[in-house]
Amino acid sequence: xxxxxxxxxxxxxxxxxxxxxxxxxxxxxxxxxxxxxxxxxxxxxxxxxxxxxxxxxxxxxxxxxxxxxxxxxxxxxxxxxxxxxxxxxxxxxxxxxxxxxxxxxxxxxxxxxx
Amino acid sequence: xxxxxxxxxxxxxxxxxxxxxxxxxxxxxxxxxxxxxxxxxxxxxxxxxxxxxxxxxxxxxxxxxxxxxxxxxxxxxxxxxxxxxxxxxxxxxxxxxxxxxxxxxxxxxxx
Numbered sequence: 001x002x003x004x005x006x007x008x009x010x011x012x013x014x015x016x017x018x019x020x021x022x023x024x025x026x027x028x029x030x031x032x033x034x035x036x037x038x039x040x041x042x043x044x045x046x047x048x049x050x051x052x053x054x055x056x057x058x059x060x061x062x063x064x065x066x067x068x069x070x071x072x073x074x075x076x077x078x079x080x081x082x083x084x085x086x087x088x089x090x091x092x093x094x095x096x097x098x099x100x101x102x103x104x105x106x107x108x109x110x111x112x113x114x
Numbered sequence: 115x116x117x118x119x120x121x122x123x124x125x126x127x128x129x130x131x132x133x134x135x136x137x138x139x140x141x142x143x144x145x146x147x148x149x150x151x152x153x154x155x156x157x158x159x160x161x162x163x164x165x166x167x168x169x170x171x172x173x174x175x176x177x178x179x180x181x182x183x184x185x186x187x188x189x190x191x192x193x194x195x196x197x198x199x200x201x202x203x204x205x206x207x208x209x210x211x212x213x214x215x216x217x218x219x220x221x222x223x224x225x
Binding site: 032034042043044045046049051057059090100101102103104105106107108 | 148160163203205215
């Protein structure tokens with residue numbers, strides 16, 4: 001069975017500080033990987049996606065970056081946090097092709113920027 | 115990119131009554147449409163996905179019909195259950211790998 005693990009579960013950070021959120025998928029080879037952001041009470045907004053190791057595509061610009069250093073790992077980061085970065089960050093995976101869009105989400109990382 | 119509109123932010127129903135949550139979309143192409151459900155303190159999960167051959171997807175008593183003429187993919191269920199209380203998101207995908215979500219509808223089912 002496939003599992004998806006996100007870390008940390010929650011972070012409280014200061015404006016201007018760096019951030020790194022991680023996601024690991026086990027039990028699935030070469031999945032498509034995604035990062036989503038959900039503001040409190042808001043919708044899900046796709047930030048990045050990756051089809052293969054080392055390749056990441058940006059969907060929206062929010063002063064964040066993403067990397068896929070390994071087949072099963074997806075990292076979201078920034079060097080300087082803004083207040084607007086607060087929210088819930090969800091990692092997801094899917095199969096490719098016709099199954100793209102059928103996302104399996106992790107439990108998320110809650111970020112509070114003060 | 116695509117856009118998805120869910121007009122109802124909050125829907126409150128009595129158990130046993132029918133459910134209908136609205137979803138309309140705008141897209142340059144013919145997108146796939148999805149319904150995701152998010153229960154309190156849980157991650158979103160796929161509920162339904164549209165088919166290319168106009169079949170009506172069904173899951174857990176929910177169904178949705180893709181109407182290209184009206185660009186709609188409304189979610190329906192004949193009889194609401196207390197356990198259906200959750201946040202429901204409609205989503206559209208015309209470009210593989212980019213999924214656009216609507217603003218969500220919070221469904222509350224009361225006894």
